Amino acid sequence: MALSVPAIMKTTAARLSALYFLLFALCAVLLVFYMTSLSASMLTGQTQDTINDEIIGLARAYKKGGLPLLVRVVENRSRQPGANLYLIADTNGQILTGNVQALEPGVIDTEGWTTEPFSYKRFGEGELDRLRSGASDPTPSPSDDAAQTEGEKGHNAIALVLRLPNQMILLVGRDLGEPERFRAVIRRALMLALGMMGLGGLLIWFFVGRAALKRIDSVSEASRRIMGGDLSGRLPVTGAGDEFDRLSENLNSMLARIATLNEGLKQVSDNIAHDLKTPLTRLRNRAEATLAGKHKPADYRQALEGTITESDQLIKTFNAILMISRLEAGYSSEHTNRVDLAAAVRDVVELYEPVAEEAGVSLEAEVNGAFLVDGNRELIGQALSNIVDNAIKYSTDSTSKPAVRVMLERTHGEIRLCVADNGQGIPDDADRARATERFVRLEKSRSQPGSGLGLSLAKAVMTFHYGRLDLLPGNPGLSVVMSFPAREDH
Numbered sequence: 001m002a003l004s005v006p007a008i009m010k011t012t013a014a015r016l017s018a019l020y021f022l023l024f025a026l027c028a029v030l031l032v033f034y035m036t037s038l039s040a041s042m043l044t045g046q047t048q049d050t051i052n053d054e055i056i057g058l059a060r061a062y063k064k065g066g067l068p069l070l071v072r073v074v075e076n077r078s079r080q081p082g083a084n085l086y087l088i089a090d091t092n093g094q095i096l097t098g099n100v101q102a103l104e105p106g107v108i109d110t111e112g113w114t115t116e117p118f119s120y121k122r123f124g125e126g127e128l129d130r131l132r133s134g135a136s137d138p139t140p141s142p143s144d145d146a147a148q149t150e151g152e153k154g155h156n157a158i159a160l161v162l163r164l165p166n167q168m169i170l171l172v173g174r175d176l177g178e179p180e181r182f183r184a185v186i187r188r189a190l191m192l193a194l195g196m197m198g199l200g201g202l203l204i205w206f207f208v209g210r211a212a213l214k215r216i217d218s219v220s221e222a223s224r225r226i227m228g229g230d231l232s233g234r235l236p237v238t239g240a241g242d243e244f245d246r247l248s249e250n251l252n253s254m255l256a257r258i259a260t261l262n263e264g265l266k267q268v269s270d271n272i273a274h275d276l277k278t279p280l281t282r283l284r285n286r287a288e289a290t291l292a293g294k295h296k297p298a299d300y301r302q303a304l305e306g307t308i309t310e311s312d313q314l315i316k317t318f319n320a321i322l323m324i325s326r327l328e329a330g331y332s333s334e335h336t337n338r339v340d341l342a343a344a345v346r347d348v349v350e351l352y353e354p355v356a357e358e359a360g361v362s363l364e365a366e367v368n369g370a371f372l373v374d375g376n377r378e379l380i381g382q383a384l385s386n387i388v389d390n391a392i393k394y395s396t397d398s399t400s401k402p403a404v405r406v407m408l409e410r411t412h413g414e415i416r417l418c419v420a421d422n423g424q425g426i427p428d429d430a431d432r433a434r435a436t437e438r439f440v441r442l443e444k445s446r447s448q449p450g451s452g453l454g455l456s457l458a459k460a461v462m463t464f465h466y467g468r469l470d471l472l473p474g475n476p477g478l479s480v481v482m483s484f485p486a487r488e489d490h
Helices: 005-009 012-079 126-133 142-148 177-227 243-275 277-291 297-328 341-359 377-394 429-434 454-464
Strands: 084-089 095-098 100-103 118-122 155-163 169-175 337-340 362-366 372-375 403-411 414-421 468-473 478-485
Touching: 012 084, 012 095, 012 155, 012 169, 012 177, 084 100, 095 100, 155 177, 177 243, 277 297, 297 454, 337 341, 337 377, 341 362, 341 377, 341 403, 341 414, 372 377, 372 478, 377 403, 377 414, 377 454, 377 478, 429 468, 454 468, 454 478
Parallel strands: 362 403
Antiparallel strands: 084 095, 084 169, 100 118, 118 155, 155 169, 337 372, 403 414, 414 478, 468 478
16 A cells, blocks of 8 residues: 655654664764764874974074075975975065965965964965066065955965064965865765665665555454455464564454454354253243143142242353453462362262262272472362263263262373263263363263363363363263473472
8 A cells, every 4th residue: 555755754763763773874874973073183283293393494494504504495395296385485475485475465474373374375376476477576466466366265274484583474374275185075975875876765765664664554454344344364474583474473362362252252152042942941831831721839839939940950051151351361269379189089989979879980090199299279160060961971871880980180380180981971072072062062962961161160160270171082982181380399
């Protein structure tokens, strides 16, 4: 999806890129000025050192041979090519010798270093040289030369002005052309580097930022489809392993979880409508049959008792559904603490011994020692009760003597609580996987009492305790295994 410039600038990535670019440009500009001024000051210092060396040499000549020797030395050095400037003028400022044809007015009026770079003209440059060639006076005054060169561009230099003992003026300077060119080269190089880095930054932002915006657009498009009701849609993952992929993977896991919960909610709703319709219909038919005709008080009492029984079963079903939902959501108001599974097994076996004896089923427990886990005793007891109750009910169709065994063992950092029967079992792997779903009853005739929530509740309890529930073939029968993580102190 194409984005306009205002739309792009509304994105966080574009704003951060613009902010970083401005910060980088500011730092680069400051660096340019700093490097330029630093190089200029260094070159100025070197220039002053060079002038001082020249002054020392001329001072030796003056001390050795006086003014005549000084003039000869200045004339000799003036003829040599280079950036040094030499000038000897009389007390009135009239140039006597040197390689300077004209000076900016006021330069030699003050003794010492010139406060600012000044302009000058060398001999043989431009119109001044042609005018001088026709002039009678070979050494024009500085004021005349300044007037003649007004408006023309000259050289810039710095100099040291000295007064000789006879009040004549000695000027030794150095042209600033080379330092200025060097400074210009540095400035151009830094500006070119700044321009190249800025262009590179823009290109990187254009390509990398555009790719990031495309990724965000694809995520937004997938999100719109998902919000439109397509929960099977997933956010794109490129496989690059970057933050976008990690975010997409986490969101996809969340979407898968949401889709699973929604599917479970839909399934529960369908199962409730299907499985609870029958007991509600029985309640209505019983009440209608009781109201039809005349009956004895005992008949009314019997009908009300049957209604209460059916209502209790419905309440148990709804309580089981609520408990499963709370456990699957990861929340429970119940507290967890240290639980001895051996004691819980003995209590459940003792509770169901009369039920097993009445059904003709042998119920045995194989428990030796203590098996401690972190959990909720009531939830574990309820899950174990559901599993033992199922084992007793479905072991009665065994071809041999019906038997149910409850065993506890510790293996590979886990505590396994196994309830095994010798009934017909569940031979099909797909049916064993479906058996833990809500309201699933594999018994076709549904002659046995129950709502199909026992194993679902047991699975939710194991998930709450960070364990797992496995249904394994028993040859014959079925083994239901509750695997708990063992405590670290055991």
